[in-house]
Amino acid sequence: MTRLVIRGARLLGADAADLLVEDGVITEVGSVSAPSDAQVLDADGLVALPGLVDLHVHLREPGREDAETIATGSAAAAAGGFTAVFAMANTSPVTDTAEAAERVLDLGRACGLTEVVPVGAVTKGLEGAELAELGLMARSRAKVRVFSDDGHCVHDARIMRRALEYIKPFGGVISQHAQDPRLAGREACCHEGEVSGRLGLPGWPGIAEESVVARDVMLARHTGSRVHVAHVSTAGTVEVIRWAKAQGIDVTAEVTPHHLALTTDLLLGYDPVYKVNPPLRPSEDVEALRAALADGTIDAVATDHAPHARQDKEHAFVDAAFGMLGLETALSVVSDVMVRSGLLDWADVARVMSAAPARIGGLAHQGRELAVGSPAHITLVDPDREVTVDAAASRSRSRNNPWHGRTLRGAVLATVHAGRVTHDVRNGADGAPTRRGTERELTNATTTGADL
Numbered sequence: 001m002t003r004l005v006i007r008g009a010r011l012l013g014a015d016a017a018d019l020l021v022e023d024g025v026i027t028e029v030g031s032v033s034a035p036s037d038a039q040v041l042d043a044d045g046l047v048a049l050p051g052l053v054d055l056h057v058h059l060r061e062p063g064r065e066d067a068e069t070i071a072t073g074s075a076a077a078a079a080g081g082f083t084a085v086f087a088m089a090n091t092s093p094v095t096d097t098a099e100a101a102e103r104v105l106d107l108g109r110a111c112g113l114t115e116v117v118p119v120g121a122v123t124k125g126l127e128g129a130e131l132a133e134l135g136l137m138a139r140s141r142a143k144v145r146v147f148s149d150d151g152h153c154v155h156d157a158r159i160m161r162r163a164l165e166y167i168k169p170f171g172g173v174i175s176q177h178a179q180d181p182r183l184a185g186r187e188a189c190c191h192e193g194e195v196s197g198r199l200g201l202p203g204w205p206g207i208a209e210e211s212v213v214a215r216d217v218m219l220a221r222h223t224g225s226r227v228h229v230a231h232v233s234t235a236g237t238v239e240v241i242r243w244a245k246a247q248g249i250d251v252t253a254e255v256t257p258h259h260l261a262l263t264t265d266l267l268l269g270y271d272p273v274y275k276v277n278p279p280l281r282p283s284e285d286v287e288a289l290r291a292a293l294a295d296g297t298i299d300a301v302a303t304d305h306a307p308h309a310r311q312d313k314e315h316a317f318v319d320a321a322f323g324m325l326g327l328e329t330a331l332s333v334v335s336d337v338m339v340r341s342g343l344l345d346w347a348d349v350a351r352v353m354s355a356a357p358a359r360i361g362g363l364a365h366q367g368r369e370l371a372v373g374s375p376a377h378i379t380l381v382d383p384d385r386e387v388t389v390d391a392a393a394s395r396s397r398s399r400n401n402p403w404h405g406r407t408l409r410g411a412v413l414a415t416v417h418a419g420r421v422t423h424d425v426r427n428g429a430d431g432a433p434t435r436r437g438t439e440r441e442l443t444n445a446t447t448t449g450a451d452l
C-alpha cells in the first residue's frame with residue numbers, strides 16, 4: 001500500500017487538518033499520526049483545493065510534437081495544479097475516431113501526471129460537413145463525452161442540430177467555438193474596434209460570437225440537449241447565456257484566464273504573443289466576464305492552453321498563429337484577478353476550476369470535496385506567494401507565454417494526482433529537482449522520444 005500524509009492543509013470551510021491518503025483514496029481527515037512508511041507533504045498555511053480540471057487544452061500530439069506532446073503538456077498541467085485536462089481534437093490526425101481517442105487516452109495514462117481526457121471532433125476532419133463517429137467514440141474505452149471542432153466553429157445549423165440530437169442519449173455535450181465564419185473571416189485577427197482601426201488589422205467583431213451562441217442555445221432548447229460555450233469573450237455573449245439559463249436551457253460556459261485579465265490595447269505593440277482566438281477584448285468585456293464568473297453565469301475557467309512552435313508564432317501579427325500558453329499560470333491569474341479583488345473566494349475557485357468543469361465534462365471522480373472516500377486529487381495553493389512568470393522555465397515545449405515577466409500573487413505549490421505527488425515546488429530550490437524528476441519520468445514513460 002502507498003501512503004501519503006498531507007500535513008496541516010487549510011480545507012475549504014473548515015479548520016486546518018491532516019489528510020491521510022492510501023492507495024489513491026483519502027482515508028482519514030483530521031489529526032493523523034503518520035504511518036512510518038508514509039510520504040509526508042507539508043501543507044502548513046496552504047489552501048487545499050480539489051484537483052483542478054481544465055476543459056480546454058491543446059496538447060498537439062499527434063502531429064505537432066515540436067510544439068507540445070502529451071508528456072510535456074501533462075507536466076505543465078501538473079505544475080499548474082491540474083489533475084485532469086481535456087485534450088482538444090484539432091490534432092493531426094484529428095481525434096475523430098474511437099481509435100484516435102483511445103490513443104490519446106493511453107498516451108496520457110502512460111505519462112501518469114494528470115488525467116488526459118480526449119475530446120472528440122464533432123465533424124470528420126473538423127471540416128464541418130459530416131458528423132464524426134460520435135457514438136463509437138462515446139462507447140470506446142475513452143468514453144468520450146465532450147465533442148468539439150474547436151479551432152473551427154460548427155457553423156452549419158443542421159449539423160449542430162444533428163450532433164446535439166446524437167449525443168443526448170449518452171449525456172454528451174458539444175463545446176462550441178462560437179465564431180460565425182462570415183462575420184469573422186479567416187483574415188480576422190484582432191477585436192474589431194478602435195484598436196483594430198488604429199493598427200490597420202482586420203477585425204473580429206463580438207457579434208460573430210454572440211450570434212452563434214444565440215443560435216446554439218435555441219438549438220439546445222429545441223433538442224433538449226446540452227451546449228457548452230468555449231472561451232466566452234464578450235459582454236453580449238454573457239447576456240445571451242444569462243437569458244438562456246434563466247429559461248432553463250441546458251447551457252454551460254467557460255472563460256479563459258487571459259480573457260479575464262488582458263485587453264485589446266496590448267496589441268498596440270504588434271506582439272504576436274497576444275494574438276489569440278477569440279481575440280482579447282476591451283475592458284468593458286473583461287469586466288462583464290469577471291462579473292459573470294462571479295455570479296455563476298459563466299460556470300468554469302478553462303485555459304485554452306495553445307502552444308505554438310516559434311516558427312509559427314514569430315511572424316508579422318497577421319501571419320502569426322493564434323493561441324497562448326495557460327496551464328502553468330491559470331491558478332495564479334485567477335487568484336490575482338478574481339480572489340484578490342474579492343470577486344471569488346477559494347471555495348468559488350474550487351467550484352469554477354474543479355467541481356464545475358468535472359461535472360460539465362462528466363468526470364464523477366474529479367472535482368470532489370476533499371473528504372474520506374474521495375479519490376486523492378488535490379491542489380495545494382499558497383494564496384500569498386508572489387510569482388514572476390519566466391517563459392523559459394515552462395514545462396511546456398512552447399514559449400508563447402503572454403504572462404512572461406508579470407508578477408502574480410497566489411501560486412500552486414504542489415499537486416497530488418490519484419494519491420501521487422506529481423508536482424512539488426518546494427522539493428528543492430526553485431522547483432528544479434521536481435522538474436528534473438518529472439522529466440526523467442516522462443522520458444521513461446513515453447514513446448515520443450521527447451528530448452526534454
Ligand SMILES: NC(=O)N[C@@H](CC(=O)O)C(=O)O
Nearest residue numbers: 058150151276277306322323
Ligand atoms: N485559441 C487559439 O487561439 N488557438 C487554438 C484554437 C482555438 O481554441 O480556437 C489553437 O489550437 O491554437
Ligand SMILES: [Zn+2]
Nearest residue numbers: 150151177277
Ligand atoms: Zn477555440
Ligand SMILES: [Zn+2]
Nearest residue numbers: 088150151304
Ligand atoms: Zn482551443
